[in-house]
Amino acid sequence: MEKVIEVKRLFAGFDGIEILSDVSFSASKGEVTAIIGGSGSGKTTILKHLLGLYDIQRGSVSVLGQDLSLLTEKEMNNLYLQMGVFYQDGALLNSLTVAENIALPLQQQSNLPDNLIEEIVRMKLGLVNLEEAYRLYPSQLSGGMLKRAALARAIAMDPPLLFCDEPGAGLDPVSLESLDHLIINLKNLLGMSIVIITHEVSSILRIANHIVYLDKGVVVFEGSTAEAIDSEITELNDFFSAILNNPYKTSRS
Template sequence: MAKEIIRVDNLAATFGTRRVLKDISFSIYENEITVILGTSGCGKTTLMKHLVGLYPVQQGEISILGKRTDLMQEDEFSRFQLNMGVLFQNGALLNSLSVADNISIALEQHTTLNKQMIKDLVKVKLGLVNLTHAYDLSPEQLSGGMLKRAALARAISMDPPLLFCDEPSAGLDPVTLAGLDELFIKLKQQIGITIILVTHEVSSIRRLADRIIYLDRGKVLFEGPLENALNCGIPQIVEFFEKAASN
């Protein structure tokens, strides 16, 4: 059995009078790709924001890499966040900087590496996402798929063991999407990164997912390997895969 790398226990979140997350418990395992699924508004993004610390934990416990992140003080947590690469929908690159400068921001802020070393590392990261040629380009000169890959290079610039992606496929055509999925597999296989991914794309889920966490109105309806999800017989989950298959 793979090693547990994230454990969430009884996580709950309420905004105003709305209970958005209800008694959520699950595990995420090292070097696996876990896909968080569920219909729009069920709480996927809210859950991801709790995991990466964009929302404070109101109720429940989160352990990441063996540490209780919900108990951390702000400065400890901001150092800890270097373990977590984040690729969220709205995480655009800065157009005022070159692609390379966007990717080197964290390296400049959080390491004492010299300019040449940072340059070399950025080249390695760009190579990993097949964007070596984009080093000096402005983000405005990149296509949608290239932008996603550049943002991915930025998310992994500090070699985080964990990568969180919230609907990275939004707006990509099937071929570009398949290319992005290949990169996720490469990161998992070559670097051993653990990926937590929110996506609706069934083609991606089938290609990528080791495990599924299916949320339904703020609750975990299913947690387990992809194969079990496909055969679980739970109506909402059956319907999700069937609907997608007929699209």
């Protein structure tokens, strides 16, 4: 299967402290790859490497077939246009309306005329079921609506690759479930590959095909979601058991 991400033997450290130790994994086209692990295990550090925000100290990182350490700044910027990023806190600008927020990447990174941009913004808002928020400001939206608006902005440029860092953080279980369904629908509709960082077990079971489990900067498991659930690895067992052994949850269906 075609790889959209290949990380090989990546090490990273800050101030002499090793954060990532010999990290290798890949993500395939059209799949949802979940990078999971406890707080401080190095998930965001991996994401920042994938986004080209950190210099690669040792090892290699390829995204959409391109080895990041070989790219010029211009080539990196072009590659960056093919990645959507959906951050934990949504990160919308409060001084702009929802529509203006979504229009921003299109205005900055494309030469499209204003009327076409407006059309695209309406379409993206439609995709996340948020047409009614066109003229609203972020402060006027609920938590779930803010996430959907941020998602609309992340897909504004139709990226083939979407990164989500803790997209469900702060959501109640019902809003989380509907956000997960939305992510899956968008993936199917737009044919995106998705890399999601999360520690929401229910989300992982709903949306991920492929799992990379990280513990203290080391990949202790990589495989399918079914393999992860059946894994004998203690940390992974503990991670899934809380929800799978709870008779009131039906998230495995």
